[in-house]
Amino acid sequence: MPATAPIVETEEFGKFLTDLFGLKVQSTEAATDTGTIRAATEYVDGDGQLRGLIACDLPCAARLGAALTQIPMGAVDDSLDAGALSDNLAENLAEVLNIAVNLFPECHSQRLVATTTTQGEEASTLFAEKTEGAAVCSFDIDIQRYGKGVITIARLES
Amino acid sequence: MKILIVDDSKAMRMIVTRTLKQAGFSGHTTAEASNGVEALQKIEEDTPDIVLCDWNMPEMNGIELLGKVREAQHNVRFGFITSESSAETKALAIENGADFVLTKPFTADSMQLALEPVFA
Numbered sequence: 001m002p003a004t005a006p007i008v009e010t011e012e013f014g015k016f017l018t019d020l021f022g023l024k025v026q027s028t029e030a031a032t033d034t035g036t037i038r039a040a041t042e043y044v045d046g047d048g049q050l051r052g053l054i055a056c057d058l059p060c061a062a063r064l065g066a067a068l069t070q071i072p073m074g075a076v077d078d079s080l081d082a083g084a085l086s087d088n089l090a091e092n093l094a095e096v097l098n099i100a101v102n103l104f105p106e107c108h109s110q111r112l113v114a115t116t117t118t119q120g121e122e123a124s125t126l127f128a129e130k131t132e133g134a135a136v137c138s139f140d141i142d143i144q145r146y147g148k149g150v151i152t153i154a155r156l157e158s
Numbered sequence: 159m160k161i162l163i164v165d166d167s168k169a170m171r172m173i174v175t176r177t178l179k180q181a182g183f184s185g186h187t188t189a190e191a192s193n194g195v196e197a198l199q200k201i202e203e204d205t206p207d208i209v210l211c212d213w214n215m216p217e218m219n220g221i222e223l224l225g226k227v228r229e230a231q232h233n234v235r236f237g238f239i240t241s242e243s244s245a246e247t248k249a250l251a252i253e254n255g256a257d258f259v260l261t262k263p264f265t266a267d268s269m270q271l272a273l274e275p276v277f278a
Contacts, residue, residue: 020263022180044160073207095167098214099262109246113214 007137007155008103017141020099021067024144032138032152034131039085040123041097042130046111046132052104052134052138053154054097055127058083060141060149061119064096065089067143076146093117127154140158159186159277164223165239166195168214170262174239175211180266183273194218194226194251201232213240213247218269221254228255235276250265 008016014027040055056064056133064078065071069092079085098114101107118126131154138152159176165171171190178188187203191197195217199207209227213220224236237258238251250261260272 016263019265022177022265069172092169093165095169098167101241102243102261102263107243109244111242111247114241 007105007135008115010139013103013139014141016100016103017066017067017143018062019097021070021143022069022083023070023146026142027139029139030138030150032136033150034124034152035127037124037127037152038121038151039093039097039117039119040127041094041117042101042115043101044105044115050130051106051112051156053131054100054103055125055152056093057150058085059136059147060151061093062083062089062142063141063149066150067146068092068096071127073146090117090119100102104155127152130154131156160195160204160206161186161188162191162197162200162204162209163188164191164194164209164215164220165212166192167212168192170239175263177266177269178273181273182266182278183270186260191237194220194223196240197223197225201227201234202230205232206234208237210237210239213238213242213251221250224251224254224256237272237276246256 010027014025017025036057037055038058039061040053043052052066060078066076079089098111101112119154134154134156136154142148161173163174164169191200193215211220211230235257241262242260257276258272
C-alpha cells in the first residue's frame with residue numbers, strides 16, 4: 001500500500017466540497033482501501049503525463065453525483081442497489097471530479113486536466129496499478145442530507 | 159441584463175444560474191449554450207450583455223470563443239467560470255480580453271466579488 005501523505009488538508013478538503021455543493025460536508029482522514037474503489041479519474045499535465053488520480057467507492061461516487069445538483073436520495077439508493085451509477089449520477093460525478101483538479105497543489109502553477117473517469121471494478125484495478133509508489137490519502141466524507149462515502153487522492157511525482 | 163451561460167455540463171449551467179440568484183443577481187435574463195460554436199451563434203443573434211463561460215468544452219473551447227468574440231468586436235463583457243486555476247491560464251484569459259476568471263468551485267460570495275465590477 002502506498003504511503004499516506006497530506007496532499008490536501010482534511011479541513012480544506014471538506015471546505016472544497018462544501019463550496020461546490022452548497023451543503024455542509026464533514027471530512028475525516030481514513031485508511032486507504034483500493035479494493036472498494038468503483039470510480040477513478042486520471043489527471044494529466046500539459047505533456048499528457050499522468051500526475052494524479054482521484055477515486056471513490058460506490059456510495060461516495062453516487063452521493064457526490066447527487067449532491068452536485070441536489071438530485072433526490074432515491075437516485076442514490078437505486079444506484080447502490082444496482083451496484084452501478086445511473087447515467088445522470090455518472091455525468092455529475094465526472095463534473096465533480098473535473099473540478100476536483102484544484103485539489104492538486106500543482107494545478108496553480110501548471111495546467112492539469114481531468115481525463116476519463118473509469119467505473120466499476122476496473123477502476124479499482126486501474127487505481128492500484130497506476131498509483132504504485134504515489135503519495136495517497138483518503139477521506140471519509142459525510143455530505144449533509146446525502147450521507148457517507150470514501151474518496152482517495154493519489155499524487156504522482158513528475 | 160442578458161446573461162449567456164456557456165458550459166458543456168448541464169449540471170454546471172444549472173449551478174451557475176442558481177448561484178447567480180444566491181449572489182443577488184436575480185432579475186436578469188439568462189440563456190444557455192453547451193459549447194463555443196453554439197455560444198457564438200447566440201452572441202450574434204441575441205447580443206447578451208455578459209457571457210459566463212467554461213474553458214474546456216467540445217467543438218470550440220472558451221478561449222477560442224473569446225478570441226472570436228473580440229475579433230468580431232462584439233461589445234460583450236466576458237468572464238470565465240472554470241476549473242482551470244493556473245496563473246498561466248488566468249494570464250492568457252486576461253491577455254485575450256476576459257474581464258475576470260472565477261475558479262470552480264465557487265460560492266455565492268466569490269461570484270458576487272467577481273461579477274460586481276462587471277455589472278456596475
